[in-house]
Amino acid sequence: MFKRFFGEHGAKNVITLFHKPNNEASTRVLTLLKQARAQSVAHATEDQASSHQAQDKAERTEFELDVTEAPPTSDQLKNILEYLGGSASKVIEGASDESDALRRLKADGNTFQRPLVVDWNQGKAVAGESESEIMRLVRSIPKETDKV
Known part of the structure; x- marks a missing residue:
């Protein structure tokens, strides 16, 4: 129960984008991540206001986006x-x-090649601009057994 509580209400999942502003692919990935984050925040708010069944979706409710230009x-x-x-x-x-x-x-x-998206909590990364891979990473949630 503590793991579940901490995982849902404790520290947010952090996704880092290693970004290069003058790289078109990197800019597209930044836009994609900003949109995904905005949608996840909107869905989290809707879920809190609606039934608890909606919270059983296999999607992350929120994540913190960290954008850095440094390697x-x-x-x-x-x-x-x-x-x-x-x-x-x-x-x-x-x-x-x-x-x-x-x-x-x-x-x-x-x-160092950019863009690169890293989910530190899940131990996953996507090199390049594959929208499907990035969205799969953003939407996935860690398994309860993976949390420490």
Whole structure:
């Protein structure tokens, strides 16, 4: 019960967009995430005012959107690569593996590929602008067994 209470009413899920304003794909992803967040807030309000059956939907009710133009820290990059199954070249231009990605990021932050959307709570990430993948990430909720 505590997990359920904390998960629903405690800290919000945070989704981070690593953004580059002059990149058209990144701007489209930012718009998509802003719209999804606005809809989730509207649905959460509707659900609170209506029956409790509506809250059983397999969709996240709210999330906090964090937009940053900075590249990730080394620790964040390690997590992102883990979330993506080690696909270093999707995240760092020309990288062959995690250690190469970390080296390239430290040498030049511009090698980091944007847009990149990360759900830190669920341990998932989407590299690029795939609307369907991003919306699947935004709409999914962590399983109760995944919460600590």
